[in-house]
Amino acid sequence: MTDQSHNIGFALALRANSLAVRTALADTRVWLASRDLDETFCSTVEIAVAEALNNVVEHAYHRRHEAGFSLVVRPFGDTLFIEIRDKGHPMPDNRLPDTPPPEPGDNRATLPEGGFGWHLIRSLADTLSYRREGEENCLVLGFAVPADRKQQERR
Numbered sequence: 001m002t003d004q005s006h007n008i009g010f011a012l013a014l015r016a017n018s019l020a021v022r023t024a025l026a027d028t029r030v031w032l033a034s035r036d037l038d039e040t041f042c043s044t045v046e047i048a049v050a051e052a053l054n055n056v057v058e059h060a061y062h063r064r065h066e067a068g069f070s071l072v073v074r075p076f077g078d079t080l081f082i083e084i085r086d087k088g089h090p091m092p093d094n095r096l097p098d099t100p101p102p103e104p105g106d107n108r109a110t111l112p113e114g115g116f117g118w119h120l121i122r123s124l125a126d127t128l129s130y131r132r133e134g135e136e137n138c139l140v141l142g143f144a145v146p147a148d149r150k151q152q153e154r155r
Helices: 018-034 039-060 117-124
Strands: 010-015 068-076 079-086 127-133 136-144
Touching (some): 018 068, 039 068, 039 079, 039 117, 039 136
Antiparallel strands (some): 010 068, 068 079, 079 136, 127 136
């Protein structure tokens, strides 16, 4: 018999600001930790979700701090899905950006501040989809849960 408690996710509805992003990340981390998931997996999920949520706040809702977003964490089989919805500006051409990250060059001082986010999200998530539903953006990140998902016991 399977443990049904691990099939239950959670949902949040928050204002689109940096405090809400921190709250969403902390709640996600607590939920992941309650599943005894490997630390590397938890960090991977957290980094990708942080980048996606920061994009919502900084780009979809540029200068619209009264707006909100929702985050739904839903395990399904061996995959963890995280759905982020907002009513901000749509993605350019209603699709995920697929431009390569900027070239770092030799001088770190001249690195651009942005342009790495979508490349980072794509490299961390196992699946990624975006759609515009009416006035709402829907981004879904999927993460394959490692077969040996439980942390190693410390000796």
